[in-house]
Amino acid sequence: MDKPVKASNTPYVTPVEAGKSYYWCACGRSKKQPLCDGSHAGTGFTPLKYDAKETKSVDFCGCKQTKxxxxxxxxxxxxS
Ligand code: FES
Known part of the structure; x- marks a missing residue:
């Protein structure tokens, strides 16, 4: 598996809604950052599902190197 592409040097502050699921782009290639648009095909990466427990803004990682x-x-x- 290659390393993920750094999509951004800053996190994506993203409003999420309680009860909804979001698919975070792990490969960094999506054109719809921070969410997956299917561009990971063939990279070995798959998106990571995030289930929003409450309605708020979250900082989705943009550099794709978060632990x-x-x-x-x-x-x-x-x-940092
Ligand atoms: S486009 Fe990056 S994980 Fe799907």
């Missing part, structure tokens, strides 16, 4: 996917852990992006 706590799909959420930003501030370890490898410019917010």
């Amino acid at each position: 706590t996917p799909p959420l930003c852990d501030k370890s490898a992006c410019s917010t």
